[in-house]
Each structure stands twice: as structure tokens, then as C-alpha cells.
Amino acid sequence: MTPAPDAGTVATRSRASLAAREVTLLDLLDRLLAGGVAIHGDITLAVADIDLVELSLSLVVASTATLAPADPPTLTAEAGGWT
Amino acid sequence: MDVSVYLYAITDPLAQAPGLEGLQSAPVRPLRTATLAALVSTIDRRAGIGSTADMWSHELVVEELMAENDVLPARFGTLLDDDDSARRLLAERETEFHAALDRVAGAYELSLRVMVPVPEERPSWEPGAGAAYLRAAKRRTQLADDVSRQVRRALGWLARASVIRSGRDAAHLLESAWLIDRERLSEFRERAARLNDEIDDAELVCTGPWPPYSFVGAEGPG
Numbered sequence: 001m002t003p004a005p006d007a008g009t010v011a012t013r014s015r016a017s018l019a020a021r022e023v024t025l026l027d028l029l030d031r032l033l034a035g036g037v038a039i040h041g042d043i044t045l046a047v048a049d050i051d052l053v054e055l056s057l058s059l060v061v062a063s064t065a066t067l068a069p070a071d072p073p074t075l076t077a078e079a080g081g082w083t
Numbered sequence: 084m085d086v087s088v089y090l091y092a093i094t095d096p097l098a099q100a101p102g103l104e105g106l107q108s109a110p111v112r113p114l115r116t117a118t119l120a121a122l123v124s125t126i127d128r129r130a131g132i133g134s135t136a137d138m139w140s141h142e143l144v145v146e147e148l149m150a151e152n153d154v155l156p157a158r159f160g161t162l163l164d165d166d167d168s169a170r171r172l173l174a175e176r177e178t179e180f181h182a183a184l185d186r187v188a189g190a191y192e193l194s195l196r197v198m199v200p201v202p203e204e205r206p207s208w209e210p211g212a213g214a215a216y217l218r219a220a221k222r223r224t225q226l227a228d229d230v231s232r233q234v235r236r237a238l239g240w241l242a243r244a245s246v247i248r249s250g251r252d253a254a255h256l257l258e259s260a261w262l263i264d265r266e267r268l269s270e271f272r273e274r275a276a277r278l279n280d281e282i283d284d285a286e287l288v289c290t291g292p293w294p295p296y297s298f299v300g301a302e303g304p305g
Contacts (some may be wrong), residue, residue: 020288025135029195029292030258032138035296036158037093037183039172 087127088164091144092294093155093180096120101147106132114166114209119173122148128162145294153188155180157295166299183299190243190262191292193271197230197257198251198286199223223224227256230285237278241271246297256285260288260297268292 089106096115104125105111113120118237120146138159143158163169173180202219231247238261239245247259264270272289279287 016155020290022287024290027196027293028138028142030194031156031192031296032141032159034158035163035278035299036156036294037180037299038158039090039161039163078295 085128087128088123088165090157090161090169091122091124091141092157093173093184094120094122094148094152095184098122098148098152101144103143103144103147104140106137106291111144114169114173116170116177118171118177121169121173123163123166123169126162130137132160144295149164149191149294153184154185154294155183155299156296186244187262187295187298190264190295190297192209192297193261193263193267193289194285194286194293195234195238195259195261195269195275196255196290197227197234197259198254198288199226199256199284201253212296218243223256226284231257231284233278233282234287237274241267244298260293262295262298263292265292 091105091111096113096119097116097283098113098120100111100122102112103111107124107126107130109124109126111124113122140158145154148154149156163172207215221277229251234247234257237247242261243264244262247257250256250258261271268291269280275287275289
């Protein structure tokens with residue numbers, strides 16, 4: 001398959017503005033935590049799904065607040081509202 | 084060390100491992116069966132994962148992989164006991180994974196968010212406040228329906244599949260994901276930008292290309 005010219009990193013392209021970064025982060029969270037191939041059953045460690053996602057959300061709320069001091073209330077509310 | 088195998092994506096067995104390091108700076112390696120490969124790295128479970136940096140690590144590994152291959156991105160935080168578990172997973176769900184790879188072959192996911200201005204919330208006890216609230220809620224529903232229809236009409240024919248759902252909060256009217264052939268990405272974005280200019284009451288924000296996270300479930304889109 002030929003390399004696709006459009007497959008750059010989202011991280012690089014979205015540094016244009018804070019708003020774009022916030023939206024990109026939300027899109028990332030939505031996809032990584034709710035999308036993708038989900039593996040269930042005994043080959044998945046029992047600890048993996050729930051604990052990590054809960055941990056993820058609390059850390060994301062904390063880190064976006066640090067990342068975006070100009071506008072933390074909106075983003076924190078959005079990230080916190082995600083489940 | 085309490086070691087597990089962290090799963091990034093499932094892909095073609097001929098895929099080369101990305102040069103990037105994965106979570107916890109561990110090298111990413113392919114585990115292959117005859118017809119599939121799982122991209123994994125070894126991870127210390129006790130160290131914990133879940134920071135934004137961890138999520139970007141996961142994403143960047145999958146993005147690098149998807150530049151050259153069709154991929155099924157794994158959900159963040161998928162841990163397997165060991166390499167054999169990963170290979171067993173590929174064998175047990177081979178048919179499902181192949182069907183999913185066929186569905187997303189040659190395509191990427193784009194996100195389109197419909198944002199609306201949020202009026203400042205001032206609790207009001209004046210007469211008529213309840214009716215005003217209901218009117219506003221009705222306007223919002225109407226706007227969501229209208230924009231949803233416009234978006235489908237303008238962009239639907241460009242997509243192999245799409246998912247549109249209500250936004251998470253007041254500012255996000257709609258969230259949507261679109262599975263787009265690689266050669267149509269630019270056209271989709273241009274048309275989305277044009278549509279954004281035409282719509283007065285809302286703003287369309289497009290991001291991507293993403294790995295096809297929203298289109299790899301066993302049940303198809305959704």
C-alpha cells in the first residue's frame with residue numbers, strides 16, 4: 001500500500017490554536033476510550049478496562065487543567081462529563 | 084515487575100513495526116500469526132498508565148502504522164497476559180478481525196463536531212422563565228435536526244460509513260465520525276469547510292485523519 005500523504009500526526013497539525021487542541025483532545029479521548037477493538041474474556045486482565053479508564057479520566061481532567069490554564073472550566077467540565 | 088503486553092492495533096502480518104517507542108518508552112513489536120499481526124509492547128502494570136501522554140503514545144504508534152497499513156486500533160488500556168495470549172486472540176477472532184479490516188481497508192476516520200455558542204446561564208424565577216427554557220430546548224433540537232440533515236446531504240455520499248450522535252454538553256450540539264477513502268479526505272474537508280461557511284448558527288470542527296476507532300466494532304459502525 002502506498003503511504004498516504006494525509007496521515008500526519010494529529011498532534012502536530014493541531015497546534016494551531018488552543019481551541020483546536022481542546023477539540024482534538026476530546027476527539028482523542030472519545031476514540032481511545034470508547035472506540036477501537038475491545039477485548040473481553042479471560043485473556044484480558046480483569047484490572048485492565050475499568051481501573052485504567054477511571055484513572056485515565058481523572059488524570060486527563062487534571063492534565064488538561066494544567067495544559068489549558070486560559071480556559072480550564074470548559075474543558076474540565078467536558079472531560080469530566082465524558083463517560 | 085508485574086509485566087503485561089499492551090495492545091495498540093491489529094493489522095496485516097507483513098506490517099513493519101513502527102520505529103516509535105510505545106508506552107513507558109518500550110519498543111513496539113509485532114506478534115504474528117499466518118494472517119494477522121498484533122502490535123504490542125511490554126508494560127509494567129504496576130507503574131500505571133492513563134496520562135494524556137500515554138494516550139498520545141498509543142495514538143502516535145497507531146498513526147504511524149496506519150500511514151502504510153490498514154489497521155484495527157485497539158481501545159486504550161487493553162492488556163494481555165503475555166505474547167501467547169495475544170497470538171491466541173488473533174487466532175480465536177481471526178474471521179471477525181479480517182472482516183473488520185476489509186471494512187476499513189484504504190480508509191481513515193474523520194471527526195466532525197458541531198459546536199454552538201452557550202448562552203450564559205442565569206437562573207431566573209421571573210414569570211415565563213420555564214416557557215423560555217422550553218422554547219430554547221426546542222430550538223436546539225430543531226437546530227440539531229437541521230444541521231444533521233445538512234451534513235448528511237452535503238457529506239454523506241463521500242463516506243463509506245458514518246455515525247452521528249448528540250453532543251456531550253451544551254456547547255457540543257452533534258458529534259460525528261466518518262469513514263472516508265484516503266483519496267477523498269481533502270474533498271471531505273473542503274466540503275465540510277464550505278458547509279461551515281453556509282451554516283450561521285453553528286460551527287463545524289473537523290479533525291483527523293484518525294485510525295478508524297469508530298468503525299472496528301464487531302457490530303460495525305457505532
